[in-house]
Amino acid sequence: MMLIPCPFCGKRNESEFIFGGPVVAARPDPNAVSDAEWVEYLTIAPNPLGPVQEKWWHARGCGEWLTIWRDTRTHDIVEAPNGSE
Amino acid sequence: MAQSNRRASGGRIDRNRPVRFQFNGKSYEGYEGDTLASALLANGVRVTARSFKYHRPRGIVGHGPEEPATLVELDGEDASGNRPATTVPLRDGLSARSVNCWPSPDFDVSGINQLFARFIPAGFYYKTFKWPNWHLFEPTIRKAAGLAAAPAQPPSSGHFEARHAHADVLIAGAGPAGLQAALEAGRAGKRVFIADEGTEAGGSLLNRNLTINGQPAMDWVADAVQELRGMGNVTHLQNATVWAYREHNLLIVNEREPEQGSVLERSWRVRAGEVVIATGATERAMVFADNDRPGVMLASSVQAYVNRWGVAPGQRVVLFTNNNSVYAVAADLVAAGVTVEAILDSRDTVPQEALDTAQGITVHTGTVAAGVKGHKRLRAVHAVSAKSGADTWIDCDLLGHSGGWNPTVHLWSQSRSPLRFDEDLSAFVPDAAAQACRAIGAAAGDLTLDRIVQGGLDLPYAIEPLWRVDVPGQRGKAFLDLQNDVSVSDVQLALREGYDNVEHVKRYTTGGMGIDQGKTGNINIIGTVAMQKGVPLQDVGTTTFRSPYTPVSFGAIGGLREESVLFPYRHTPVTQWNKDNGAVMYEAGARWRRPGYFPKPGEGLQEAVNRECLAVREGVGVYDGSPLGTFELKGRDVPRFLDFLYSNVMSSLKPGDGRYGLMLSDDGLILDDGVAFRLDEHRWMVSTSTGHADAVNQHMEKLLQTEFPDWQVMITTVTSQWNNATICGPRARDVMQALGTDIDLSPEAFPFMSFRDGTVAGIPARVVRVSFTGELSFEVNVAPRHMAELWAKVMEAGAPFGILPVGSESSHVLRVEKGFLSLGHEVDGTVDAYDLSMGWVMSKKKPDYLGKRSVALRREGGSTRRELVGILPGDPNRQVPEGAPLTLGGRKEATEGLVTACVWSVVNERWVGLALLENGHARHGETAHVRLKDGVIPITIAKPVFHDPDGKLLRS
Numbered sequence A: 001m002m003l004i005p006c007p008f009c010g011k012r013n014e015s016e017f018i019f020g021g022p023v024v025a026a027r028p029d030p031n032a033v034s035d036a037e038w039v040e041y042l043t044i045a046p047n048p049l050g051p052v053q054e055k056w057w058h059a060r061g062c063g064e065w066l067t068i069w070r071d072t073r074t075h076d077i078v079e080a081p082n083g084s085e
Numbered sequence B: 001m002a003q004s005n006r007r008a009s010g011g012r013i014d015r016n017r018p019v020r021f022q023f024n025g026k027s028y029e030g031y032e033g034d035t036l037a038s039a040l041l042a043n044g045v046r047v048t049a050r051s052f053k054y055h056r057p058r059g060i061v062g063h064g065p066e067e068p069a070t071l072v073e074l075d076g077e078d079a080s081g082n083r084p085a086t087t088v089p090l091r092d093g094l095s096a097r098s099v100n101c102w103p104s105p106d107f108d109v110s111g112i113n114q115l116f117a118r119f120i121p122a123g124f125y126y127k128t129f130k131w132p133n134w135h136l137f138e139p140t141i142r143k144a145a146g147l148a149a150a151p152a153q154p155p156s157s158g159h160f161e162a163r164h165a166h167a168d169v170l171i172a173g174a175g176p177a178g179l180q181a182a183l184e185a186g187r188a189g190k191r192v193f194i195a196d197e198g199t200e201a202g203g204s205l206l207n208r209n210l211t212i213n214g215q216p217a218m219d220w221v222a223d224a225v226q227e228l229r230g231m232g233n234v235t236h237l238q239n240a241t242v243w244a245y246r247e248h249n250l251l252i253v254n255e256r257e258p259e260q261g262s263v264l265e266r267s268w269r270v271r272a273g274e275v276v277i278a279t280g281a282t283e284r285a286m287v288f289a290d291n292d293r294p295g296v297m298l299a300s301s302v303q304a305y306v307n308r309w310g311v312a313p314g315q316r317v318v319l320f321t322n323n324n325s326v327y328a329v330a331a332d333l334v335a336a337g338v339t340v341e342a343i344l345d346s347r348d349t350v351p352q353e354a355l356d357t358a359q360g361i362t363v364h365t366g367t368v369a370a371g372v373k374g375h376k377r378l379r380a381v382h383a384v385s386a387k388s389g390a391d392t393w394i395d396c397d398l399l400g401h402s403g404g405w406n407p408t409v410h411l412w413s414q415s416r417s418p419l420r421f422d423e424d425l426s427a428f429v430p431d432a433a434a435q436a437c438r439a440i441g442a443a444a445g446d447l448t449l450d451r452i453v454q455g456g457l458d459l460p461y462a463i464e465p466l467w468r469v470d471v472p473g474q475r476g477k478a479f480l481d482l483q484n485d486v487s488v489s490d491v492q493l494a495l496r497e498g499y500d501n502v503e504h505v506k507r508y509t510t511g512g513m514g515i516d517q518g519k520t521g522n523i524n525i526i527g528t529v530a531m532q533k534g535v536p537l538q539d540v541g542t543t544t545f546r547s548p549y550t551p552v553s554f555g556a557i558g559g560l561r562e563e564s565v566l567f568p569y570r571h572t573p574v575t576q577w578n579k580d581n582g583a584v585m586y587e588a589g590a591r592w593r594r595p596g597y598f599p600k601p602g603e604g605l606q607e608a609v610n611r612e613c614l615a616v617r618e619g620v621g622v623y624d625g626s627p628l629g630t631f632e633l634k635g636r637d638v639p640r641f642l643d644f645l646y647s648n649v650m651s652s653l654k655p656g657d658g659r660y661g662l663m664l665s666d667d668g669l670i671l672d673d674g675v676a677f678r679l680d681e682h683r684w685m686v687s688t689s690t691g692h693a694d695a696v697n698q699h700m701e702k703l704l705q706t707e708f709p710d711w712q713v714m715i716t717t718v719t720s721q722w723n724n725a726t727i728c729g730p731r732a733r734d735v736m737q738a739l740g741t742d743i744d745l746s747p748e749a750f751p752f753m754s755f756r757d758g759t760v761a762g763i764p765a766r767v768v769r770v771s772f773t774g775e776l777s778f779e780v781n782v783a784p785r786h787m788a789e790l791w792a793k794v795m796e797a798g799a800p801f802g803i804l805p806v807g808s809e810s811s812h813v814l815r816v817e818k819g820f821l822s823l824g825h826e827v828d829g830t831v832d833a834y835d836l837s838m839g840w841v842m843s844k845k846k847p848d849y850l851g852k853r854s855v856a857l858r859r860e861g862g863s864t865r866r867e868l869v870g871i872l873p874g875d876p877n878r879q880v881p882e883g884a885p886l887t888l889g890g891r892k893e894a895t896e897g898l899v900t901a902c903v904w905s906v907v908n909e910r911w912v913g914l915a916l917l918e919n920g921h922a923r924h925g926e927t928a929h930v931r932l933k934d935g936v937i938p939i940t941i942a943k944p945v946f947h948d949p950d951g952k953l954l955r956s
Helices: A033-042 B037-040 B109-120 B125-130 B136-145 B176-187 B202-205 B216-231 B297-310 B325-335 B350-357 B410-414 B488-498 B502-509 B520-534 B554-558 B575-580 B605-618 B638-645 B690-707 B730-737 B783-801 B806-817 B854-862
Strands: A003-007 A010-013 A019-020 A051-057 A063-069 A077-079 B014-023 B027-034 B071-074 B080-084 B093-096 B157-174 B193-197 B234-237 B240-246 B250-256 B265-277 B281-283 B296-298 B316-323 B341-347 B363-365 B367-373 B381-386 B393-396 B400-402 B405-407 B419-422 B427-430 B437-439 B480-482 B584-587 B593-597 B619-626 B629-634 B659-663 B670-680 B683-688 B714-717 B723-728 B755-760 B763-769 B776-780 B866-873 B885-887 B894-907 B910-918 B927-932 B935-943
Touching: A003 A063, A003 A077, A010 B080, A033 B854, A051 B690, A063 B619, A063 B690, A077 B910, B014 B037, B027 B037, B037 B297, B080 B683, B109 B638, B157 B176, B157 B554, B176 B193, B176 B202, B176 B216, B176 B234, B176 B265, B193 B240, B193 B265, B202 B216, B202 B297, B216 B234, B250 B854, B265 B410, B265 B554, B281 B297, B281 B619, B296 B297, B297 B316, B297 B325, B297 B400, B316 B325, B316 B381, B325 B341, B325 B350, B325 B400, B341 B367, B341 B381, B341 B393, B367 B400, B400 B629, B405 B427, B427 B437, B480 B520, B480 B730, B488 B520, B502 B520, B575 B584, B575 B783, B593 B605, B593 B806, B605 B619, B605 B806, B619 B783, B619 B806, B629 B638, B629 B690, B638 B683, B638 B690, B670 B690, B683 B690, B690 B714, B723 B730, B730 B783, B755 B935, B763 B783, B806 B894, B806 B910, B866 B894, B894 B927, B910 B935
Parallel strands: B014 B093, B157 B193, B157 B265, B193 B234, B265 B437, B296 B400, B316 B341, B316 B400, B341 B363
Antiparallel strands: A003 A010, A019 A051, A051 A063, A063 A077, B014 B027, B071 B080, B071 B093, B240 B250, B250 B265, B281 B405, B367 B381, B381 B393, B419 B427, B584 B593, B619 B723, B629 B683, B629 B714, B659 B670, B670 B683, B723 B776, B755 B763, B763 B776, B866 B910, B866 B935, B885 B894, B885 B927, B894 B910, B927 B935
16 A cells, blocks of 8 residues: 655555546647547546656545656655645 | 374473364364474374365475465364464364365375376366356366365454554564564664564574574573563564565554454554565475375474474484585484484585584485385385486485575565575575565575574575486476475476466466465476576566465454444434334445335335325425535635536526536536535535535546636535435425424425525524425425434424325335436436437537537437437336346347336336437337347337426426
8 A cells, every 4th residue: 555645644545545547638628629639638648657647636634636756667656746745 | 192293301382281172073182382283293193184186195394384285274263264284373172174175184085186186287177177168167176176165154252453553664574683673673762563473483493403602592582572572662573474565665464363362363554664574484395206295394394393392293204405404404303312314415515514413314415305105104215316326215204305495585575676596595585675675684595593693503504406306217296386286297288388487387387376375386386497498597587476475364354344344334313213213224325324115014115115105296205315415615716617517507596596407527428417506606505416425526626626726616515514304295385384484485485496594493494495306395404413303393294294204215216207317327428418308408608618528529420329218118017127128129139228217106007117228219109128038028118207297396
């Protein structure tokens, strides 16, 4: 079980968090993009072998949505949210 | 004769405290301090098990968690399965059985498998039982081949428990290296957690006769334990196995028989700053023909039984080795009065210091054991000179063998830290650490005491690897993994058949799987593969060592977290009233315990539901709507937030009014439906379906925090701050009046889809006009502390009107009669608002909201869609099961839809239902067909409304 750094609560057990998926590109204006671009926005998420930026929700804690950089090979949290360390 | 193999003195047992126990139905006696294995050996029990696949007779092989052969099932208060006999502390009344034999290991019916052994090679089951499919055979084969069954009953008393701990240093293993590390860290003031799997500290020192600074090594251990006990910053556990090493230095420790009598096992989850792996080393077996016969044991285990338990497992011993450690064993045996007939050493030259240790013992260098005589009892060992081929049979009753030592790297490996092959040790040793951990002592390859503790004296270690005995004329199976009955020929077969990656060999042969996890045999398998392929061991690599390191009971993993503790039920203040009034309670969404229905004595479900529904349709009913998810949203940006969140326009609502809406995800799925009310300029109340409240909360928070961090919206969950009694039916207004309220209840002053604050029956209340039943409804919301009182007053005021409490079964019937949606029934990931005839909810005016683009995109192709329709079974008395498929003409073809609900309609006095059907909207009046196993049901397609199609009643 990972220890996830929360900017308010410090390092907490993963079981207090809900995974929110990798950080994807900003939502485009749906009226200004092609069908293909819209589908790509909806369906393509980064899935690297290595560091990935992802969202976690401290649902059973302070309620903060935060992002971390996690290495998918090692579970090392290579970059914590601002202010948490 | 009782305890015929017990020595007169010596060992860490208490001869004044005899212990009675049962093994396979026979009574025996051992002593306090024994394990089940040592007591069986003391009693001269040779055959203690049958093997996994061939049912070969097996005896005790090891002395600790590495024991591959004798697994037992414990009964009564110890009920558990698959415990190595070497790890079961003996105690009075213990009752154990061997796991894989019937009726007993000595006479085992399935032993006939041995005759067919050559027909059951690796992969036999995969190859043989593949037609028509494996699942047909699996149950029988599992039963024949399996290990222990799960105990039929949990342990008869006591409970499991879980604890969390934090430590600066966690040390796995309390042998010399672990104790030394604990002392150093403890003296430095660190928070130390040291756990060891044995019943007492000392590790290998318990089994050996070594000295530290001229004193017995166990005196040093006693001093160390004493000093640790005096340190407040040290937690020292024995009988506690560190069995899992997880990410970010989380370790799981299983403590058996903690001091509190009522606790059976305790599971510790320890987060450690640093992990010190001092898990010692495991002796590996020699691989030669019939190396699994009872009486063939690991040399270090023979030593352990003699020294620690005062048991001589044999009187005439032959030792077989490729390394130095066996010479110390020989010396200890001689000192204990056991005859050592010979040492067979596969090396051509033996270091002088080893020979000096075992003076007076015949040593045959360059000689291997190539087979044994004896089926259930060892009679002789076949000694063969590797060079000349000269051979001789040496009579003996015990063969101790040592193929070298493997650092116990299971935890190290579980931490994802890599291993490297050390040529000097002929073993895999820890390489660079992947987490904050380090290995010390034998686990790091320092196999002798002099390298671990200052002043320790030990015989230096030296080895020449021998991965298997390979002399001509060897007959009989040479086992690599005793527990899974994997022999050299199985590995050779796997390689021949193309499974040449070591991970594939493992899976094809099952070597190193299960409880064993590669303790005695794994490196030999790798060695065999390396020999066969002609590559170095480093290039073959190891398989993954998995947790648990040793078997762990499910109870210990679960701890106290049995269902209701792990995930408690939610109750409303009406629960007690419901129970008192005969409600059948069950879970209805998100762990809420709700009344299903309220049967009168002798009444079944259908009668009760009909009665409740009729009350709502013709008189009045009331249900507890408290579990509905409720959120209060505050802030100046709530209107634009709700317009983005819902598919229809919410921002135009005036304070006091509400609107029904759909929430979509951005890929066009319907997430939830519900109503939003505007309380005042900047305050809103949003309700969601009970089961989706948490998901909607997550959805809203995620949007606000990650997409629109500048928007001023605060969300407060108020599901449990508001409880409500929803009074519904044509007489609902009468009941409200009887309760007494300061709110004008007339439809003109208080129309549908609005709310009013006031008092009801003297209680401050917010009354909302929504309807989930299609009838005139008043949802009376009050603070939870007033709910029970309100409920009692509603029942009292409603009595003259025949009010009935309504359970969730009736709510379902009432909503189906009206064609109201239920998420999970009519709405799945394929359905959009248009399919539900709810195109009006998809705003055309708003340029953007969640799901708009995706729904439009999906509908662009104009393909056939499954649309919501009502169904009327041709036979009005025929119920259609929920989920039943619809096919064209009822033929065996692809489905064109499914039935989502079917209920007995009290207003129509027949079964009615809802379905999703291809092109359903254009097919009203036509006949469709439900295809069931036992026949076809014709149904008439209809509008999905069976009561008050214009909605006059709910607005009344």
